[in-house]
Each structure stands twice: as C-alpha cells, then as structure tokens.
Amino acid sequence: xxxxxxxxxxxxxxxxxEESRFVKAADLSYEVGQTVTDPVIMxxxxxxAKKITFRIGRIAAVAASLVLMVSAGSIYYSRNLKPHSTVxxxxxxxxxxxxxxxxxxxxIKCDDNIGKEILKDYDGxxxxxxxxxxxxxxxxxxxGVISEGDTVDFYIESDDSRDYDTYRNDxxxxxxxxxxxxxGLDSFKPAEKAKPDDKAKPEPAVKPDPAKDGKTPEAPKPxxxxxxxxxxxxxxxxxxxxxxxxxxxxxxxVKPAEVKDxxxxxxETPExxxxxxxxxxxxxxxxxxPDEGAEPPRPAAHPExxxxxxxxxxxxxxxxxxIAMDEIHIAPMAEExxxxxxxxxEAESAxxxxxxxxxx
Amino acid sequence: xxxxxxxxxxRVYEAKTDSHAADxxxxxxxxxxxxxxxxxxxxPPNKSDDELSIAMFAFxxxxxxxxxxxxxxxxxxxxxxxxxxxxNYRKEKKNKGQISLDVxxxxxxxxxxxxxxxHDAYEENELRExxxxxxxxxxxxxxxxxxxxxxxxxxxxxxxRTLESCQKAVRYARSNPxxxxxxxxxxxxxxxxxxxxxxxxxxxxxxxxxxxxxVLLICTNGYEIMRGHIxxxxxxGEKT
Numbered sequence: 001x002x003x004x005x006x007x008x009x010x011x012x013x014x015x016x017x018e019e020s021r022f023v024k025a026a027d028l029s030y031e032v033g034q035t036v037t038d039p040v041i042m043x044x045x046x047x048x049a050k051k052i053t054f055r056i057g058r059i060a061a062v063a064a065s066l067v068l069m070v071s072a073g074s075i076y077y078s079r080n081l082k083p084h085s086t087v088x089x090x091x092x093x094x095x096x097x098x099x100x101x102x103x104x105x106x107x108i109k110c111d112d113n114i115g116k117e118i119l120k121d122y123d124g125x126x127x128x129x130x131x132x133x134x135x136x137x138x139x140x141x142x143x144g145v146i147s148e149g150d151t152v153d154f155y156i157e158s159d160d161s162r163d164y165d166t167y168r169n170d171x172x173x174x175x176x177x178x179x180x181x182x183x184g185l186d187s188f189k190p191a192e193k194a195k196p197d198d199k200a201k202p203e204p205a206v207k208p209d210p211a212k213d214g215k216t217p218e219a220p221k222p223x224x225x226x227x228x229x230x231x232x233x234x235x236x237x238x239x240x241x242x243x244x245x246x247x248x249x250x251x252x253x254v255k256p257a258e259v260k261d262x263x264x265x266x267x268e269t270p271e272x273x274x275x276x277x278x279x280x281x282x283x284x285x286x287x288x289x290p291d292e293g294a295e296p297p298r299p300a301a302h303p304e305x306x307x308x309x310x311x312x313x314x315x316x317x318x319x320x321x322x323i324a325m326d327e328i329h330i331a332p333m334a335e336e337x338x339x340x341x342x343x344x345x346e347a348e349s350a351x352x353x354x355x356x357x358x359x360x
Numbered sequence: 361x362x363x364x365x366x367x368x369x370x371r372v373y374e375a376k377t378d379s380h381a382a383d384x385x386x387x388x389x390x391x392x393x394x395x396x397x398x399x400x401x402x403x404p405p406n407k408s409d410d411e412l413s414i415a416m417f418a419f420x421x422x423x424x425x426x427x428x429x430x431x432x433x434x435x436x437x438x439x440x441x442x443x444x445x446x447x448n449y450r451k452e453k454k455n456k457g458q459i460s461l462d463v464x465x466x467x468x469x470x471x472x473x474x475x476x477x478x479h480d481a482y483e484e485n486e487l488r489e490x491x492x493x494x495x496x497x498x499x500x501x502x503x504x505x506x507x508x509x510x511x512x513x514x515x516x517x518x519x520x521r522t523l524e525s526c527q528k529a530v531r532y533a534r535s536n537p538x539x540x541x542x543x544x545x546x547x548x549x550x551x552x553x554x555x556x557x558x559x560x561x562x563x564x565x566x567x568x569x570x571x572x573x574x575v576l577l578i579c580t581n582g583y584e585i586m587r588g589h590i591x592x593x594x595x596x597g598e599k600t
Contacts, residue, residue, distance in 0.1 A: 002589070004491065004495075004586065004589055006495055006499075006509050007495075007499070007509035007510070009379060009382070009383055009510070010382070010383035010384075010386040010387055010416065010420075011382065011383070011386040011416040011417055011419055011420035012416075012417050012420045014509040014510060014512070014513045016586070016589065016590070018589060018590060018592055019523065019527075019590070019592065020527065020530070020575050020578075020590040021516050021517070021523060022509070022512045022513040022515075022516040022571065022574065023513060023516065024420075024510070024513045024514075025417070026410075026413050026414045026416070026417030026418075027413055027416070027417065028410050028413045028414075029408060029410075029413065031488070031492075032491075032492050032495055032496075033488045033489065033490075033491035033492030033493075033494075033495055034488060040414055040417060040444075040448065042417070042420075042421055042424075043421065
C-alpha cells in the first residue's frame with residue numbers, strides 16, 4: 001500500500017493511503033508530498049483491544065476444538081471400543097465374546113485349553129456377534145467338541161436390556177443345528193444365585209423365633225444378668241414351685257378360680273422371686289429377661305424399693321399371676337405374661353416380705 | 361514534585377486534542393525521548409536516526425493513550441517508547457539479510473550507481489513538488505472549513521464497513537457535480553443529500569464529517585495528483 005505524506009508534525013506525520021484513509025504514522029524523516037510504502041502506523045487503544053480480542057478468540061477457538069476432539073474421541077471410544085455386552089458360549093469350552101455398543105466383537109477370550117485350541121487360528125474381531133458365534137460353533141463341531149443336536153448354553157450380559165433381548169433373539173433364532181439355551185450371565189454364577197434362595201429360606205426360620213420369643217427378640221442378652229441374679233436364692237426356691245405344678249393343668253379353669261382366689265396371693269407371693277431363680281437352675285434364662293429392668297433383683301437387693309413401684313399394678317392381676325406361675329412350670333415360653341406376673345408378684349411379695357422364709 | 365506531575369498531566373490532556381500543544385510537549389520533552397532512545401540503542405541518537413523518530417512518535421502515542429489511571433505519565437511514556445522500539449527492532453530484523461543500496465560490499469562505490477535507474481529523478485522531484493503544492497492548497501482550503509490534517513486523521517473511518525459507506529457517499533457526490541458545488545459554496549457537507557442519494561446512514565456520515573470534507577475537497581477540481589492516488593476509490597464508484 002502506498003501512502004502520500006500529507007503533513008509532518010513534531011512527533012508524527014499524517015499519511016493518506018490509496019483507499020483515501022488518513023492515518024498518523026512515525027515521521028521517519030518524511031517530506032510532505034513524498035510517497036512512502038512501509039510506514040510505522042499509530043496503534044490506537046481500539047486496535048490493541050482488537051488484537052487482544054483476536055488472541056482471546058484464537059485461544060477460545062483452540063480450546064473449543066480441543067473439547068470437541070476430546071468429546072468426539074470419548075463418544076467414539078464408548079461406541080466402538082468400550083465393551084458393552086458379553087456373550088459366553090458354554091460348551092466344553094467357555095468362550096467369552098465382548099461386544100461394543102454396535103454389537104461388533106471386540107475381544108474373544110478363553111481361559112481353558114480346549115477353547116484356546118479352538119480359537120488358535122481364528123480371529124473374529126470386528127465381526128457381528130451372531131456370525132462369530134456361528135463360526136465358533138462350527139469350529140467346535142470340526143474339533144469334535146460338540147456335535148449336531150447338542151445343547152450349548154449361551155450366557156448374555158448387557159448394559160442395555162434392549163441389547164440383551166436383541167442378542168437373545170439373534171442367538172435363539174440365528175443358530176441352526178444346535179440346541180441353544182440362553183441365560184443371563186448372572187445365572188452362570190451359582191453363588192449369586194444361591195443368595196436370593198438363602199434369603200428366602202431364613203425368613204421362615206426366623207419367623208418361628210419371634211413366635212417363640214413373643215415380643216422380645218432381645219431375649220438372649222439378659223441371660224447373663226439372670227445368671228448373676230439366681231446365684232443367691234435360686235436353688236431352694238425351685239422346690240416350692242413343684243407343688244404349684246398340680247394346679248397348672250386346669251389352666252382354662254384357673255381364670256375363674258383366680259377371681260375367686262384373691263386370698264391366695266399372700267401365700268404365693270413369696271414365689272415370684274423363686275420363679276426368677278428357676279431359670280438359673282434350669283436352662284431358660286428367658287423368663288427373667290423381661291425383668292432386666294431391675295425387677296428380679298428387687299426382691300433380693302432392694303426389697304424396699306420394689307414395693308412402691310409395684311403398688312399401682314398390683315391391684316388387679318393377682319389372680320392371673322397364679323395361672324402364670326403354673327404356666328411357667330409347664331411351658332415357660334410366654335414371656336410377657338411372665339413379666340407382668342413377676343412384677344405383680346414382686347409388688348405383692350414386697351409387702352409380704354415376711355413370708356420369704358417359706359422356701360426352706 | 362506533585363505540582364510538576366500535575367502540570368505534565370494537564371499538558372498531556374491538552375495535547376490530546378490540540379496538535380500544537382502536542383508538538384510543544386514533544387519539543388519540551390525531547391531530552392527525555394532521546395535518553396530513552398539512547399538507553400535502547402546504547403548510544404546517543406542522531407537526528408536522522410529512525411529510532412529517534414519512532415521514539416518521538418511513541419511519545420505522541422503515549423500522549424493520546426494516557427489516562428490518569430495509568431500512573432505517572434513519564435513512566436508510561438518510557439514503557440511505550442521502549443515497546444515501540446522493540447517492535448521496530450523485530451521488524452527490521454526480518455530485513456537483516458538484505459543489502460543496503462547506500463553502501464557496497466567494498467565500501468567504495470554506491471550500489472545505486474550500479475543499478476539502472478528507470479525513474480527520472482528530476483521528474484520525481486517535480487512530481488513531489490507538485491504534490492506538495494496541492495497538499496498546501498488543500499490544507500489552506502480545509503482551514504476554511506475549520507478542519508486540519510490531524511483532525512482528518514483522527515476522524516478517518518477505521519472499520520471497513522464505515523469506510524465503504526463514506527466512499528459510497530463520495531462517489532455519489534462526484535457523480536453529482538451540483539452537490540460538490542453546493543458544498544464549496546456553502547462550506548457545509550450536504551449530509552442529507554449524500555445519505556439519501558448514496559443510501560447510507562446519515563449518522564455514519566455525521567460521525568466522519570471532517571473526513572468527508574477532506575475527501576470531497578480532493579474530488580473537486582485542482583487536486584489531480586491526489587485524485588490519482590485514490591483513483592481506486594473513485595473508480596469503484598464509476599463501475600457501479
């Protein structure tokens with residue numbers, strides 16, 4: 001571009017270019033009217049801003065193209081190179097085909113010697129799954145691993161249920177001369193298969209437990225405490241329980257009797273502590289469990305403290321306590337009633353502390 | 361110190377709009393400019409050195425681009441000068457392998473004497489004188505319109521689209537001598553007619569009024585050399 005020097009000032013010259021644009025430039029010893037070709041033109045802030053914008057634009061463009069390349073690469077990888085599905089052809093040889101999203105075979109793997117022998121000269125990479133499966137079965141036939149009419153198991157695993165269905169259909173319909181059993185790959189793992197069964201089984205097993213325990217599954221804990229508790233009075237207390245047994249059989253009849261027997265409690269009141277002791281003697285620590293709270297010890301350790309607590313409930317269920325006592329001897333399973341009974345009995349026994357000596 | 365700094369800044373701000381004040385400021389600070397140049401070229405600069413001219417120009421650029429937010433003016437100007445000299449050095453570096461016409465390899469003969477000169481120096485000189493005369497006339501005429509060359513340079517369109525709009529208006533004026541006559545007679549740019557006739561935004565023309573004054577004047581009779589220089593622009597109008 002040629003410039004005519006229009007004006008020369010102290011620090012700069014005004015030039016006019018061929019496009020009739022007037023610019024300021026360094027005055028490199030120019031003379032007015034001179035034609036110059038390569039002046040040092042003034043850069044305004046705008047020009048600099050443009051340059052910076054241009055640079056930023058370039059950087060942004062490079063960054064954007066990098067992002068595009070990376071994302072395109074990752075998409076290509078996930079579609080073409082990443083295994084999405086696995087098909088296991090299980091005969092005498094277990095041959096595993098890894099498939100990409102498009103259903104093309106990525107890898108053919110085999111750990112056993114028979115399979116390695118079959119795949120020795122075979123390369124099915126990039127081929128369709130069904131094609132490879134047919135070719136492998138052909139090879140197995142040739143090697144005598146299987147014969148026509150044999151059954152071969154196919155285990156299919158896929159990230160996508162639609163792919164699973166597709167492969168399943170392909171395998172079921174696309175393999176002639178061979179009986180094909182298609183299963184999900186999970187079914188190949190017996191351990192995992194067993195798990196759900198185990199879960200199912202234990203349920204019924206567990207059910208009876210709660211039934212036995214009644215409402216207190218925590219039963220196992222207390223035995224420890226109970227063992228301590230029975231230590232002092234336990235053995236002698238058992239004996240008096242024996243006479244209590246006879247009344248037990250008439251359980252059903254007892255209720256009415258209970259109502260009638262209000263006087264009985266005083267005589268039996270000493271027994272509750274014995275009951276608590278029983279488990280210690282025998283084998284069942286369960287009955288005392290409900291008493292964990294502190295009830296069993298009350299009679300022995302805090303005979304005074306127990307009565308005030310028991311006072312409130314003691315009023316009505318005294319008769320029931322008699323029945324419960326019987327039950328304990330016969331079938332000591334029902335805990336709750338025992339709890340109540342013990343509490344009540346304790347409550348009653350507390351005031352009736354004097355009869356304690358009865359055991360001997 | 362503070363009063364000096366304030367004085368410089370006020371002078372710089374005055375020089376931004378007044379070319380005479382800018383010239384005066386450059387003259388006053390010539391020792392500073394020379395010292396900055398000397399620091400770069402590692403010798404005292406001669407008056408004919410391109411580096412000194414570029415340093416003076418960089419000082420002028422610094423005046424135009426300075427704002428109070430940028431700190432001390434002299435530091436800013438020194439940085440600006442240095443950057444400009446570095447740019448020039450890099451540019452010259454590209455031409456380093458080339459041989460100067462002024463000096464031959466044996467330093468005895470001028471290379472220009474050995475090259476057949478197709479240009480007639482006498483003719484060139486005459487042409488330059490004629491151009492100089494035209495420019496002087498144009499400057500005088502522009503003063504009647506209250507416009508200087510520096511104003512025109514500041515007001516010249518920078519964006520391509522704006523430049524084309526202005527050129528379109530000029531071409532329209534050139535194809536309608538009445539408009540040019542009106543322009544010379546009234547000493548006012550007929551913006552409405554130009555905008556309407558050339559089908560360009562009037563606002564665009566208004567923003568570049570001083571530039572249009574200069575170019576319209578060149579399009580009138582008497583400035584043939586300059587018209588020849590910008591013939592591309594004018595030809596473009598004839599084609600369309």
